[in-house]
Amino acid sequence: MLQMQLLETYKNERPDPFCPGCGHTFILNHLDAALQKLQLDPKKTVLVSDIGCVGLSDQYFITNAFHGLHGRSVAYATGIKLANPDLHVIVLMGDGGTGIGGTHIINAARRNIGVTVLVFNNFNFGMTGGEHSVTTPAGYRTASTLAGNLESHLDICGSVAVNGAGYVYRGTSFDRDLPDRIAEAIQFPGFALLDIWELCTAYFVVNNDFGRKEMLGMVDTLGLPTGLIQRREVRELAQALHEQGQRLRGQPTLPVRGVDAQFPNALDRKFHLVIAGSAGAKVRSAAKAAGYAGVLAGLWATQSDDYPTTVKSGHSISEIIFSPEEIRYTGIAKPDALVLLSEDGLKKVGGHLRAMTPEDVLITTPEFEHVATAARKVILRPRDASVRITRTNRSLIVTAAALRLLNLFPVAALEESVRQTMARFAAENLPVIAASAALLES
Amino acid sequence: MTREYIDGATAIARGALQAGCNFFAGYPISPATPILLHMLRDLPKVGGVGIQAEDEIGAISMCIGAAMTGARALTATSGPGISLYSENIGLAIMGETPLVIVDVMRMGPATGGATTVAQGDVQFVRWGTSGGYPIIALAPSSVAECYTLTQRAFDLAERFRTPVFLLPDKELIMSMATVDVAEYVDVAVGQRPLVPAPAGNGAGPKINAATGQPDPRLRPEETYLPYDFDPIAATPPTSPFGGPHITRFTTSSHDEHGFLTKDPVKVGRLNEHLRRKIEDHRAEMEFGQFDADPAAETLLISYGTTARAMREAADRSRAAGQPVSGLTLHTLWPVPENLILQAVAGHSRVVVAELNHGHYLREIELLLYRHAARHHHAPPQISGLHRVDGELITPEQFLAVVRY
Numbered sequence: 063m064l065q066m067q068l069l070e071t072y073k074n075e076r077p078d079p080f081c082p083g084c085g086h087t088f089i090l091n092h093l094d095a096a097l098q099k100l101q102l103d104p105k106k107t108v109l110v111s112d113i114g115c116v117g118l119s120d121q122y123f124i125t126n127a128f129h130g131l132h133g134r135s136v137a138y139a140t141g142i143k144l145a146n147p148d149l150h151v152i153v154l155m156g157d158g159g160t161g162i163g164g165t166h167i168i169n170a171a172r173r174n175i176g177v178t179v180l181v182f183n184n185f186n187f188g189m190t191g192g193e194h195s196v197t198t199p200a201g202y203r204t205a206s207t208l209a210g211n212l213e214s215h216l217d218i219c220g221s222v223a224v225n226g227a228g229y230v231y232r233g234t235s236f237d238r239d240l241p242d243r244i245a246e247a248i249q250f251p252g253f254a255l256l257d258i259w260e261l262c263t264a265y266f267v268v269n270n271d272f273g274r275k276e277m278l279g280m281v282d283t284l285g286l287p288t289g290l291i292q293r294r295e296v297r298e299l300a301q302a303l304h305e306q307g308q309r310l311r312g313q314p315t316l317p318v319r320g321v322d323a324q325f326p327n328a329l330d331r332k333f334h335l336v337i338a339g340s341a342g343a344k345v346r347s348a349a350k351a352a353g354y355a356g357v358l359a360g361l362w363a364t365q366s367d368d369y370p371t372t373v374k375s376g377h378s379i380s381e382i383i384f385s386p387e388e389i390r391y392t393g394i395a396k397p398d399a400l401v402l403l404s405e406d407g408l409k410k411v412g413g414h415l416r417a418m419t420p421e422d423v424l425i426t427t428p429e430f431e432h433v434a435t436a437a438r439k440v441i442l443r444p445r446d447a448s449v450r451i452t453r454t455n456r457s458l459i460v461t462a463a464a465l466r467l468l469n470l471f472p473v474a475a476l477e478e479s480v481r482q483t484m485a486r487f488a489a490e491n492l493p494v495i496a497a498s499a500a501l502l503e504s
Numbered sequence: 505m506t507r508e509y510i511d512g513a514t515a516i517a518r519g520a521l522q523a524g525c526n527f528f529a530g531y532p533i534s535p536a537t538p539i540l541l542h543m544l545r546d547l548p549k550v551g552g553v554g555i556q557a558e559d560e561i562g563a564i565s566m567c568i569g570a571a572m573t574g575a576r577a578l579t580a581t582s583g584p585g586i587s588l589y590s591e592n593i594g595l596a597i598m599g600e601t602p603l604v605i606v607d608v609m610r611m612g613p614a615t616g617g618a619t620t621v622a623q624g625d626v627q628f629v630r631w632g633t634s635g636g637y638p639i640i641a642l643a644p645s646s647v648a649e650c651y652t653l654t655q656r657a658f659d660l661a662e663r664f665r666t667p668v669f670l671l672p673d674k675e676l677i678m679s680m681a682t683v684d685v686a687e688y689v690d691v692a693v694g695q696r697p698l699v700p701a702p703a704g705n706g707a708g709p710k711i712n713a714a715t716g717q718p719d720p721r722l723r724p725e726e727t728y729l730p731y732d733f734d735p736i737a738a739t740p741p742t743s744p745f746g747g748p749h750i751t752r753f754t755t756s757s758h759d760e761h762g763f764l765t766k767d768p769v770k771v772g773r774l775n776e777h778l779r780r781k782i783e784d785h786r787a788e789m790e791f792g793q794f795d796a797d798p799a800a801e802t803l804l805i806s807y808g809t810t811a812r813a814m815r816e817a818a819d820r821s822r823a824a825g826q827p828v829s830g831l832t833l834h835t836l837w838p839v840p841e842n843l844i845l846q847a848v849a850g851h852s853r854v855v856v857a858e859l860n861h862g863h864y865l866r867e868i869e870l871l872l873y874r875h876a877a878r879h880h881h882a883p884p885q886i887s888g889l890h891r892v893d894g895e896l897i898t899p900e901q902f903l904a905v906v907r908y
């Protein structure tokens with residue numbers, strides 16, 4: 063009576079579509095046997111099929127099924143497992159899919175995501191007409207290697223094993239213990255791959271006078287290990303991520319950091335401030351503190367940055383706009399004030415320097431005293447400051463002095479901004495802002 | 505008035521979390537990386553999962569897999585990544601997968617300018633996968649809209665079980681802006697239609713006496729037709745992997761069971777369904793902002809960052825005594841035809857401004873010329889204002905066009 067309550071097959075009533083003698087039929091029967099052995103809940107089991115003849119396989123089972131693109135099955139399986147670690151996710155893919163999707167397989171192995179991959183390895187592309195695949199050994203004939211394959215085969219098991227896969231097995235569709243191995247792999251918590259050699263009776267068998275005996279012989283000629291190749295303790299990724307996440311659970315996510323105006327401002331029009339310096343010199347942080355200070359003073363502010371992809375070398379330009387009204391267009395045709403901090407910055411602001419008029423102001427250091435511009439020049443000597451000036455606080459002291467000079471809003475707004483936007487470095491930076499006052503005296 | 509000093513990337517991540525996003529997979533690329541960083545850091549806090557994939561193909565594949573377990577999935581990339589997403593965009597359309605894809609537009613073609621602003625992916629996302637099926641794409645033009653339209657994108661993705669693009673540009677994502685926090689408008693995010701759970705499911709699974717495990721034998725009510733759309737434009741109900749039903753997902757031409765078929769009647773009906781699922785519901789996805797000036801002869805149309813300069817120019821033009829209207833499109837695909845036709849009415853001239861060589865101009869031309877032909881009247885004069893040098897279109901460029 064007990065037996066009546068077991069699922070006696072995981073196959074549905076649809077007959078397999080494969081050519082007579084095709085290895086896919088045998089492997090699917092082994093898979094069915096493995097599922098029977100484990101009595102998995104079909105609702106908690108997902109078969110992810112790749113493309114090719116093997117890609118048809120999911121349609122003959124009563125479990126959940128996902129049939130996607132060529133080579134990507136392992137990546138879908140990874141997403142399914144990550145989102146629901148309780149599921150048993152089993153990938154059915156060919157040697158063709160292994161080639162085109164190799165990167166997903168290697169990375170899944172490296173991550174030890176807990177999916178089971180069955181490679182239906184018939185050494186050629188069955189579905190498209192018997193072309194060679196990454197596992198076609200040298201010398202064999204296929205539709206695309208009529209004179210004999212000159213490339214050598216990919217060792218799938220070796221590739222995943224060396225990259226950390228938890229469970230790696232190589233066998234053939236003729237192995238009697240295959241259901242047990244498949245069941246073992248499904249139960250294995252980490253990444254498991256079985257490279258299962260089999261016959262494509264329509265192509266590889268015909269093109270190479272190849273049969274069971276020849277296939278078993280090829281195991282020896284290629285010198286590849288068979289059986290259980292690797293089984294090691296691993297940390298399964300989906301579970302590990304969920305556990306790591308547990309510790310962060312409930313922490314606030316990106317709360318709105320509302321700013322209410324706390325300081326007055328003296329601005330009745332849009333004001334454009336450009337800070338031009340070198341990457342790695344904290345130009346953007348100084349600019350951000352300035353922009354935020356404007357918001358604290360009841361203004362609208364924007365900041366666009368330009369810097370090379372090599373973040374710590376070359377130029378770093380920050381363009382800030384302050385306005386009593388909402389700012390729509392964020393470009394700057396001509397700065398009202400330009401803070402020039404370095405040679406790198408100078409190289410990028412030639413247009414601005416040319417466009418500026420005597421109403422505008424260039425705030426810079428003695429090295430750039432003679433740059434050509436119609437703008438009024440204010441030369442500051444940060445070297446003489448009462449605090450030690452470093453490559454990184456130089457941007458802040460000059461910017462702070464510039465804001466004092468421009469007098470758009472009280473310097474207290476910048477101090478409060480630094481407390482809020484650079485909280486960890488406030489103790490370091492507030493004295494720099496204080497020291498900036500003296501720069502304007504000389 | 506409480507304000508926030510914030511960039512668009514943060515607003516998109518916040519909008520996604522607000523929309524219930526619980527899965528993110530992506531691959532770093534400027535200018536979309538800040539979104540990836542926010543999501544990887546914050547998703548675990550809400551019980552979600554974020555992962556940096558091995559490449560963009562892996563990223564979108566993981567999102568699609570996760571989405572079919574019921575997750576609300578997000579990915580973010582830029583033009584080069586969209587190229588790699590291409591085949592899987594079709595898969596998400598075909599499999600009817602809810603998914604939000606952020607494409608932060610940067611200068612192309614190819615790697616182009618990593619941190620250079622452009623709006624060159626408008627037609628790319630529309631036609632970016634084989635078959636040419638309708639897609640949905642929304643374009644925020646402010647940081648507050650980044651927040652709101654991200655939620656809107658999740659709502660549409662869920663309700664229509666389809667990939668939805670959010671198309672901001674580099675300028676919006678990477679620049680700091682001041683937002684009036686009252687502008688953070690939340691959207692009620694719907695849910696994909698679900699197959700009702702089988703009766704008695706609440707009693708818990710049957711336990712198999714032999715194995716001590718839940719009884720694996722399926723009851724008929726635990727299966728359903730995964731691609732049963734009736735009427736043809738309806739979104740078919742689904743059930744997540746691991747849920748109370750067996751679900752079949754396939755992206756080859758399929759019948760209602762999710763089995764592969766070549767039957768022309770079934771294939772034709774499926775493809776018509778994929779088209780009409782979006783086309784018949786256009787009216788539900790027409791979003792934009794029309795700044796009408798009754799005295800204006802010229803209507804400016806724009807979207808994204810470019811619309812910001814347009815609106816500044818419109819204000820300045822009116823202040824100088826030159827009336828002009830402005831239409832900011834928030835929906836790019838499907839083309840919000842009613843919204844556009846209503847805005848165009850009464851104007852003799854239409855100018856479409858964008859940071860590409862006229863991607864949307866052609867849609868406006870098509871719409872207005874067809875409309876004029878159908879109604880036997882002369883179309884308005886239509887022209888484009890383009891810029892493809894990595895700089896923004898300036899308000900002065902708009903003003904010059906208005907004066908012309």
Ligand SMILES: Cc1ncc(C[n+]2csc(CCOP(=O)(O)OP(=O)(O)O)c2C)c(N)n1
Nearest residue numbers: 114115116132156157158159186187188189
């Ligand atoms: C991106 C892409 N490229 C090419 C194809 C065409 N194609 C279909 S099946 C296949 C090969 C399948 O071979 P394999 O994975 O070994 O499966 P088999 O048919 O041998 O079972 C190819 C290349 C495709 N479907 N998608």
Ligand code: SF4
Nearest residue numbers: 081084115188262263
């Ligand atoms: S073509 Fe080859 S792989 Fe495909 S069904 Fe026939 S024998 Fe099997």
Ligand SMILES: [Mg+2]
Nearest residue numbers: 156157186188
């Ligand atoms: Mg094959």
